Amino acid sequence: MGMKERLRNSYWTFKPPLGYTSIKQGNTQHIIINPQGELLRKAFLLKINFQQSNAQLVVWLRKHGVKLSEKLLTQTLRNPFYCGLISSSLLDGEVVKGQHEALITETQFEQLNTLQKAQEHGHVHAKEVPTVPLKHHVRCHRCTKPLTGYVVKKKALWYYKCNTKGCRLNIGAHQLHNLYQVMLSQYTLAQHLIAPMKTITASVFQQLNQEGVQERKAVETELLRVQQKLERMQERYANEELDRATYEKYSSKTAVDELQPLQARYAGLATNLSNLETYTDYAVEMAANLYIMWEKSDLPIRQKLQNMIHPNGLAFAPEIGLYRTGRTNVIFDTITSLSNANSNKKTGPNTAKSVKSGLVGPTGIEPVTC
Numbered sequence: 001m002g003m004k005e006r007l008r009n010s011y012w013t014f015k016p017p018l019g020y021t022s023i024k025q026g027n028t029q030h031i032i033i034n035p036q037g038e039l040l041r042k043a044f045l046l047k048i049n050f051q052q053s054n055a056q057l058v059v060w061l062r063k064h065g066v067k068l069s070e071k072l073l074t075q076t077l078r079n080p081f082y083c084g085l086i087s088s089s090l091l092d093g094e095v096v097k098g099q100h101e102a103l104i105t106e107t108q109f110e111q112l113n114t115l116q117k118a119q120e121h122g123h124v125h126a127k128e129v130p131t132v133p134l135k136h137h138v139r140c141h142r143c144t145k146p147l148t149g150y151v152v153k154k155k156a157l158w159y160y161k162c163n164t165k166g167c168r169l170n171i172g173a174h175q176l177h178n179l180y181q182v183m184l185s186q187y188t189l190a191q192h193l194i195a196p197m198k199t200i201t202a203s204v205f206q207q208l209n210q211e212g213v214q215e216r217k218a219v220e221t222e223l224l225r226v227q228q229k230l231e232r233m234q235e236r237y238a239n240e241e242l243d244r245a246t247y248e249k250y251s252s253k254t255a256v257d258e259l260q261p262l263q264a265r266y267a268g269l270a271t272n273l274s275n276l277e278t279y280t281d282y283a284v285e286m287a288a289n290l291y292i293m294w295e296k297s298d299l300p301i302r303q304k305l306q307n308m309i310h311p312n313g314l315a316f317a318p319e320i321g322l323y324r325t326g327r328t329n330v331i332f333d334t335i336t337s338l339s340n341a342n343s344n345k346k347t348g349p350n351t352a353k354s355v356k357s358g359l360v361g362p363t364g365i366e367p368v369t370c
């Protein structure tokens with residue numbers, strides 16, 4: 001078989017791109033995803049979910065042992081091989097589905113390329129200067145309305161205020177930001193805690209995965225039962241035990257009331273675990289640099305970060321300062337417990353257990369929503 005034919009038959013005959021290894025099994029050549037490929041997948045997801053720039057991704061990849069230049073990364077992001085397709089000049093522009101496993105879906109590949117183009121043209125990072133990044137995130141403690149920002153042009157100073165008539169809550173942007181950064185510092189993960197934190201989150205994911213598997217099985221059993229019920233109705237209709245009107249009435253009722261809700265539930269259970277894993281890994285690493293990250297990021301990233309840490313926002317009271325409304329993201333809660341456990345070793349028993357139990361439960365994983 002010539003090279004062109006082999007390509008047409010979806011076999012990649014050249015050296016595979018970064019992240020893939022070619023192995024020979026008997027007479028056939030297989031292209032498999034290697035550990036670098038797994039990291040590349042995470043980097044792709046970081047770009048899609050957090051709009052990371054290519055420069056940021058290069059730094060992240062290097063930290064994890066994948067050395068590549070920004071130029072190569074840019075080329076890599078454009079290569080449809082990663083979403084399972086093969087294109088080659090030998091195929092005269094024709095794109096075929098490859099035999100190799102894709103790192104990302106075609107939709108994700110399109111998202112990546114749209115982002116890439118937008119970032120090249122500077123559209124993604126809006127020009128809005130993050131002077132009042134906490135607006136709408138922090139609420140007034142009295143009337144619970146979100147604070148807005150304004151500037152006193154003469155002094156070139158920014159303030160946050162409550163817009164409710166007669167409320168008059170008002171605070172300098174600088175002051176509020178200081179309070180916020182003090183708050184962030186308690187979620188900052190010490191370097192030596194990064195590894196334990198990753199282990200804990202990994203175990204949570206395993207547990208979540210198991211719960212997911214069990215639920216899937218239960219729904220599968222139910223689906224089978226309903227399908228059998230429908231088949232029995234068909235059979236009875238075929239054997240003339242049921243007339244047409246009765247058959248149609250009951251079979252459509254079963255389909256609407258039982259089958260469809262189950263199918264919808266089943267589809268919703270297909271959680272993308274590798275995506276979740278990327279979020280936690282990223283959150284843990286970010287937590288080690290939280291303070292700086294918030295300070296150095298542009299507005300969209302700051303807002304994402306804020307919502308990720310405090311999904312329900314914060315409140316401000318002049319007498320108390322900043323405090324959280326509702327719960328904190330489970331990851332950052334764990335960091336606080338871990339850090340406290342570490343600095344207060346003498347005051348109590350090891351809190352690893354309580355940290356773990358605090359993490360349990362699928363509702364605790366918040367990064368998905370941001």
Ligand SMILES: [Zn+2]
Pocket residue numbers: 140141142143144145162163164167168169
């Ligand atoms: Zn108010």
